[in-house]
Amino acid sequence: xxxxxxxxxxxxxxxxxxxxxxxxxxxxxxxxxxxxxxxxxxxxxxxxxxxxxxxxxxxxxxxxxxxxxxxxxxxxxxxxxxxxxxxxxxxxxxxxxxxxxxxxxxxxxxxxxxxxxxxxxxxxxxxxxxxxxxxxxxxxxxxxxxxxxxxxxxxxxxxxxxxxxxxxxxxxxxxxxxxxxxxxxxxxxxxxxxxxxxxxxxxxxxxxxxxxxxxxxxxxxxxxxxxxxxxxxxxxxxxxxxxxxxxxxxxxxxxxxxxx
Amino acid sequence: xxxxxxxxxxxxxxxxxxxxxxxxxxxxxxxxxxxxxxxxxxxxxxxxxxxxxxxxxxxxxxxxxxxxxxxxxxxxxxxxxxxxxxxxxxxxxxxxxxxxxxxxxxxxxxxxxxxxxxxxxxxxxxxxxxx
Numbered sequence: 001x002x003x004x005x006x007x008x009x010x011x012x013x014x015x016x017x018x019x020x021x022x023x024x025x026x027x028x029x030x031x032x033x034x035x036x037x038x039x040x041x042x043x044x045x046x047x048x049x050x051x052x053x054x055x056x057x058x059x060x061x062x063x064x065x066x067x068x069x070x071x072x073x074x075x076x077x078x079x080x081x082x083x084x085x086x087x088x089x090x091x092x093x094x095x096x097x098x099x100x101x102x103x104x105x106x107x108x109x110x111x112x113x114x115x116x117x118x119x120x121x122x123x124x125x126x127x128x129x130x131x132x133x134x135x136x137x138x139x140x141x142x143x144x145x146x147x148x149x150x151x152x153x154x155x156x157x158x159x160x161x162x163x164x165x166x167x168x169x170x171x172x173x174x175x176x177x178x179x180x181x182x183x184x185x186x187x188x189x190x191x192x193x194x195x196x197x198x199x200x201x202x203x204x205x206x207x208x209x210x211x212x213x214x215x216x217x218x219x220x221x222x223x224x225x226x227x228x229x230x231x232x233x234x235x236x237x238x239x240x241x242x243x244x245x246x247x248x249x250x251x252x253x254x255x256x257x258x259x260x
Numbered sequence: 261x262x263x264x265x266x267x268x269x270x271x272x273x274x275x276x277x278x279x280x281x282x283x284x285x286x287x288x289x290x291x292x293x294x295x296x297x298x299x300x301x302x303x304x305x306x307x308x309x310x311x312x313x314x315x316x317x318x319x320x321x322x323x324x325x326x327x328x329x330x331x332x333x334x335x336x337x338x339x340x341x342x343x344x345x346x347x348x349x350x351x352x353x354x355x356x357x358x359x360x361x362x363x364x365x366x367x368x369x370x371x372x373x374x375x376x377x378x379x380x381x382x383x384x385x386x387x388x389x390x391x
Contacts, residue, residue, distance in 0.1 A: 029298075029384065053269060053384075096265045096386070129267070136292065136387055138270050144277065170290045174277050211288060244277040250292045 011057070012086035013102075024057040024125075027087075053129040055085060055100060059122060085127050100127035136167065137253040141187070141231040145243030149183055149236055157228035164253040166194050166221035171212030171247040173201040179238025185212075185247060186232040194221045201245065203237035212247065223251075265294075265386035272297075274365040274379040280304070280315060285322065285364040295385035297330060297355035302346025302379040304337040308371035314338045316369040317346070317379060323361040330355050330363065339371045346379060357383075 011018050011027075018024070030053065080103055087096045103126060141156040143149060166187075173183060182200040186193050199215035223229060229249075236242055272289045304315060316336040321328040335349025357363065365379060 096267065098267060136268050136270065136385070138273075138292075140273060142275075168292060172288050174287070209286070246273075246275065248273075248289070 010086075010088040012088065013083050015084060015086060024059050025122075026058045028056045028058070030054040030056060052101075055098065055127040055129060057125040057127065059125065082130065083127075098127070099130045101130060102127055134164065134252045134254045137164070137251050139229065139249045139251055141247040141249070143231060143233070143245045143247075145245070148177070148241045148243050149233055149245060150240070151233050151236055153188070153232040154228070154230040155233055156231040159228050160223060160225050160251075160253065162253045163225045164223060164251045166217055166223075167250040167252055169195065169199060169212075169215050169217065169247065169249050171199055171201070171215075171245065172209060173212075173242060173246075174209050174244035175206065175242055176201050176204045176208050176210035177237035177239055177242030178203055178206050179240070181235060181237045183233065183237060183242045183245065184235040185245075186234055187247070187249060188230050188232055189223045189227055192223075194218055194223070198234060199247065201242065203239075203242065206239075206241060263388060263390050265388055268293075268385050268387055269298075270383060270385055272363060272381045272383055274319075274363075274377075274381075276365070276367070276377040278375055280308075280367055280370055280374040280377050282367050282370055284320070284366045286367060287365045288322075288362050291357040291359060291361045291363065291383070291385070293359045293385040293387050295357050295383045297351055297357070297381050297383050299382045300335065300346065300349060300351075300379065301382075302335065302337070302377065304344045304346070304374055305376035306374055307337060307339055307342065307344045308374035310339055310372040312340060313371040314369060315367065315371050315374045315377070317377075318366040318368055319379075319381065320364050320366055321357060321361050322364050323358070328352075334368060336369070337371070337374065337377075359388075 011024055081101070083100055083102055085098045085100045087098075139158050139160075141158065143156050149155075169187065171185070177183065180203055182202045184198045184200050186195050186198045188194060194217065195215055196218040197214055197216035199212040201210045201212055204210050231247060270292075272291065274287045274289055276286055302317070308315065314336040316334050317331075318334050319330040321330060330352060331349050332352045333348065333350040335346045337344060337346055338348075341347070367377075
């Protein structure tokens with residue numbers, strides 16, 4: 001993101017605006033890496049690499065002496081540690097605040113060129129993003145059906161590492177089945193149902209996909225850590241031949257040490 | 261009162277169970293917040309046959325009018341490479357989604373009898389809160 005064209009954009013550290021000339025010229029967002037490996041039976045496991053997303057702030061222009069002033073400003077005021085990086089769009093009152101770890105401000109960007117002249121270069125300030133908690137988290141409840149989905153509770157279990165609450169539930173079934181009716185699902189934890197109105201995948205025919213409809217979250221959707229969240233199937237189509245369902249719940253997950 | 265956007269990293273996920281055939285809109289997912297697509301991975305469990313052939317996909321935001329393709333260069337599962345991993349794609353210049361947008365998985369080409377595909381897109385979402 002080139003900040004030069006954003007007249008109303010302001011960058012802050014710990015809510016203090018970086019003042020001219022100590023403002024970055026641009027910033028890049030470098031996402032954390034991850035890899036996926038298939039499991040026997042068609043599943044997938046995601047391995048997070050041991051890295052954090054980085055917001056890389058770029059300062060200075062080649063050969064522009066103000067770079068030195070920027071460095072002095074940063075080195076003096078921004079010790080290494082955790083900080084709040086703010087990106088404010090003042091023109092429309094939008095503010096983004098990110099908890100970051102700034103490892104070590106650069107001390108200088110001055111070098112001697114081949115002619116023996118003191119020149120000023122550019123430098124980068126790496127801000128490692130620490131994800132804040134509570135954190136929106138995606139939970140996928142996949143139910144293939146073997147060969148078809150049947151009625152029953154607890155057909156897919158997800159053991160939450162932390163307490164939380166539901167934000168939304170969506171779903172899609174690749175084969176909605178035939179014979180009228182629908183595949184109807186509920187999400188629960190022990191005796192608590194999280195859908196006031198269950199989700200339906202209306203039977204549209206063999207091999208015909210369908211998005212989930214009718215689902216309405218309950219007024220209170222809190223869940224506790226350690227006890228499984230369950231995917232229950234309440235009904236199936238008349239021909240009992242639906243399969244390959246995915247129900248996706250977006251939940252707000254608290255940090256683990258505050259789990260119930 | 262101000263509106264804050266708290267970034268979080270999560271995924272959009274797509275899958276096709278069983279035989280993979282050419283066709284649009286084969287699996288949907290919905291963006292929970294405004295966000296930006298960052299990286300993608302994919303795995304085709306049965307890569308299929310046919311030297312020099314490939315199974316190529318597209319992701320399409322069907323909420324926008326008209327629909328918006330999210331890959332400028334469509335990635336593919338190449339039979340000759342043999343790993344079953346999705347590669348070679350490039351997102352469009354601004355691959356963004358709005359909260360509630362429906363993104364669908366299209367299959368534009370197939371090798372011979374591929375099966376069981378998963379595609380995962382790592383996104384940076386912005387949770388909107390008001391303080």
